[in-house]
Amino acid sequence: MSDLGSRPCADAYNFAYLDEQTKRRIRRAILKGIAVPGYQVPFASREMPMPYGWGTGGVQVTAACLVPEDRLKVIDQGADDTTNAVSIRRFFQRTAGVATTEATVIQTRHRIPETPLTDGQILVYQVPIPEPLRFLEPRETETRKMHELEEYGLMHVKLYEDIARHGQIATSYAYPVKVEGRYVMDPSPIPKFDNPKLSGNPAIQLFGAGREQRIYALPPWTETVSLDFDDHPFRTSKAPHDCDLCGAPNSYLDEVITDDASGRMFVCSDTDFCTGRRAGGHIGRLGEAA
Amino acid sequence: MSLHSTEFSQKVHAPDQPLLQVEGLTKRYGPRIGCADVSFDLYPGEVLGIVGESGSGKSTLLSCLAGHQRPDLGRIAYDGRDMLAMSETDRRRLSRTDWAYVHQNPRDGLRMGVSAGGNVGERLMAVGARHYGQIRGKAVDWLGRVEIAADRVDDRPSAFSGGMQQRLQIARNLVTSPRLVFMDEPTGGLDVSVQARLLDLLRGLVRDLGLSVIIVTHDLAVVRLLAHRLMVMKSGRVVEQGLTDQVLDDPQHAYTQLLVSSVLQV
Numbered sequence: 377m378s379d380l381g382s383r384p385c386a387d388a389y390n391f392a393y394l395d396e397q398t399k400r401r402i403r404r405a406i407l408k409g410i411a412v413p414g415y416q417v418p419f420a421s422r423e424m425p426m427p428y429g430w431g432t433g434g435v436q437v438t439a440a441c442l443v444p445e446d447r448l449k450v451i452d453q454g455a456d457d458t459t460n461a462v463s464i465r466r467f468f469q470r471t472a473g474v475a476t477t478e479a480t481v482i483q484t485r486h487r488i489p490e491t492p493l494t495d496g497q498i499l500v501y502q503v504p505i506p507e508p509l510r511f512l513e514p515r516e517t518e519t520r521k522m523h524e525l526e527e528y529g530l531m532h533v534k535l536y537e538d539i540a541r542h543g544q545i546a547t548s549y550a551y552p553v554k555v556e557g558r559y560v561m562d563p564s565p566i567p568k569f570d571n572p573k574l575s576g577n578p579a580i581q582l583f584g585a586g587r588e589q590r591i592y593a594l595p596p597w598t599e600t601v602s603l604d605f606d607d608h609p610f611r612t613s614k615a616p617h618d619c620d621l622c623g624a625p626n627s628y629l630d631e632v633i634t635d636d637a638s639g640r641m642f643v644c645s646d647t648d649f650c651t652g653r654r655a656g657g658h659i660g661r662l663g664e665a666a
Numbered sequence: 667m668s669l670h671s672t673e674f675s676q677k678v679h680a681p682d683q684p685l686l687q688v689e690g691l692t693k694r695y696g697p698r699i700g701c702a703d704v705s706f707d708l709y710p711g712e713v714l715g716i717v718g719e720s721g722s723g724k725s726t727l728l729s730c731l732a733g734h735q736r737p738d739l740g741r742i743a744y745d746g747r748d749m750l751a752m753s754e755t756d757r758r759r760l761s762r763t764d765w766a767y768v769h770q771n772p773r774d775g776l777r778m779g780v781s782a783g784g785n786v787g788e789r790l791m792a793v794g795a796r797h798y799g800q801i802r803g804k805a806v807d808w809l810g811r812v813e814i815a816a817d818r819v820d821d822r823p824s825a826f827s828g829g830m831q832q833r834l835q836i837a838r839n840l841v842t843s844p845r846l847v848f849m850d851e852p853t854g855g856l857d858v859s860v861q862a863r864l865l866d867l868l869r870g871l872v873r874d875l876g877l878s879v880i881i882v883t884h885d886l887a888v889v890r891l892l893a894h895r896l897m898v899m900k901s902g903r904v905v906e907q908g909l910t911d912q913v914l915d916d917p918q919h920a921y922t923q924l925l926v927s928s929v930l931q932v
C-alpha cells in the first residue's frame with residue numbers, strides 16, 4: 377500500500393475523524409439495521425471527543441456515512457444555530473470540511489425537518505435510550521427476549537397508565553412505533569407531531585445511540601404505525617397557534633418567553649424552514665419582513 | 667396481534683383426560699437432588715396440594731412444572747402436548763393465557779410502578795386487547811371479584827396492604843381465564859384473619875371457574891381447606907400421596923405422621 381493513489385482517494389481515506397476499520401464496523405451495523413427495520417443492532421461504539429448525551433451515536437453514524445461529495449446539515453431541536461448543532465457542525469467542518477447547506481446527510485436531535493425529505497437524503501437521529509421497553513422492563517436480557525418473541529403487551533400498559541392518570545395518552549415525545557408490523561421502536565425523543573413523517577419517508581433514516589451502543593434504521597418507504605388504543609387513537613399535538621414570525625399554520629412551534637409580564641411568542645422550531653418562509657414573503661403576527 | 671382469540675374458546679375438554687401429566691420428573695443441582703422421580707396426573711377442576719418442610723423440593727418441582735426451570739429427566743404433558751419439546755414462543759404464550767402463577771411475595775408477581783388496573787390489564791393487552799374501555803371494564807370487574815373497591819383501580823400496588831396485594835396478584839393472573847394455576851405459598855406472610863378471607867376467596871374462585879390448581883405450601887390448614895389431593899415431599903421425593911383428608915387423618919409414612927402431629931393446636 378505504498379501508493380495511496382491520487383489526491384481525492386487519499387483524502388477519502390480515514391475521512392471525517394473515524395478510521396476506516398471503525399467505519400467499516402459501523403457501516404456493517406447500519407446495513408444490518410436497514411435489512412431488519414427497527415431491530416437494534418449492537419455495535420462497538422467508540423469514544424468521541426464529546427460527552428455522551430451530546431450525540432456521540434449520531435456523530436459516529438454520520439461520520440460513517442459521510443463522503444467528500446456530501447453536504448451535511450446539523451439541527452438541534454429543529455434549530456440550525458443552537459449549541460449542539462453548531463459544535464457538531466464545526467466538528468465536521470474541521471475534520472471533514474464539507475459544506476453544510478443543501479444537505480445530503482442531516483444529523484438531527486429531536487426533530488424531523490418541516491421541509492419534506494427527498495429520495496437520496498440520509499437523516500441521522502441522535503438517540504439517548506434506544507430501548508422502548510426500558511422503563512417498563514429494566515433487564516436487557518428480558519427486553520431482547522420480548523423483541524424476539526414479539527411480546528409487546530407491556531408497551532400498551534404504559535399507554536394505559538397514561539390514559540388512567542391523565543385521561544389521554546400523555547406521552548408526547550419518543551412515542552413508540554411499530555415498524556412494518558414487527559419491531560416496536562423508539563423513534564428517539566422527537567415530538568409525536570413528527571411521528572407521521574417517519575412512515576413512508578423517501579429518505580433513509582438511521583438511529584445511533586453511542587452510550588447504549590445500538591444502531592437501528594428505517595429504509596426508505598418503511599411503514600411505521602404509532603401504537604394506540606381503538607378508543608384512544610394516536611393524535612399528533614402542537615401548540616394551537618400560528619408561527620409568530622412566519623405565520624406558518626402547521627409547523628411545530630416553540631414557546632418563547634419574551635418578558636417578565638407573561639409576554640410570549642410561538643415560533644417555528646425548524647429555524648431553517650421559518651427563515652425560508654420569511655424570505656419568501658410570509659410574515660407572522662410579530663414578524664418583520666426579512 | 668391477531669393472537670389467540672381462538673385459544674380462549676378452546677376450553678372444551680373431556681373431563682376424564684388428565685390436564686397435566688407428569689412422569690419421572692427429576693431436577694438436580696449438581697450432585698444434590700432438587701426433586702427426584704415425581705409422577706402424578708392432574709385432572710381438570712382438581713386441586714393438588716404439595717406439602718413438605720423447607721428444602722424438600724416443593725418449589726423446585728413447581729418451577730419445573732411452570733417452565734421456569736428445565737428438569738433434567740422426565741416428561742411433562744399439558745393437554746396432551748409435550749411441554750419440554752414445545753418452542754419457547756408457545757410456552758410463554760401458554761403461560762400468559764392458559765396458565766397462571768401466583769407468587770408467595772406479591773411484589774414478585776406485580777408491577778409495583780403500574781396502577782392496579784394496569785396490572786390486571788397487562789395480560790389482556792399481551793394477548794392483543796386494544797380497547798381501553800373494555801380493558802378497564804374488565805379490570806374493575808376483576809377487582810370486584812377479589813374484593814378490591816373499584817375506586818382503587820388507579821392506585822399503585824405499593825399503596826395496598828399485603829392482603830390486597832395478594833388479591834390483586836390473583837386477579838391479575840385470573841383475568842385471562844386460565845385453566846391451570848400454580849400457587850407458591852399464596853398465604854405466606856399474611857396474618858390469620860387475612861389468610862382466612864383469602865382462602866375463602868380462593869375456594870370460591872376455584873369452584874366457580876373450575877380451575878385446576880397446584881398449590882405449594884407448608885401450611886396444612888391451607889391444603890385441608892383447598893386441596894382435593896395431597897402430595898407429601900421429603901428430601902426431593904414424594905413419600906406419600908392420596909386424598910387430602912385421607913393423608914391428613916390417617917398418615918402412613920413416618921414423615922407425614924411427624925408433619926401432621928407437629929401442627930400447633932390453639
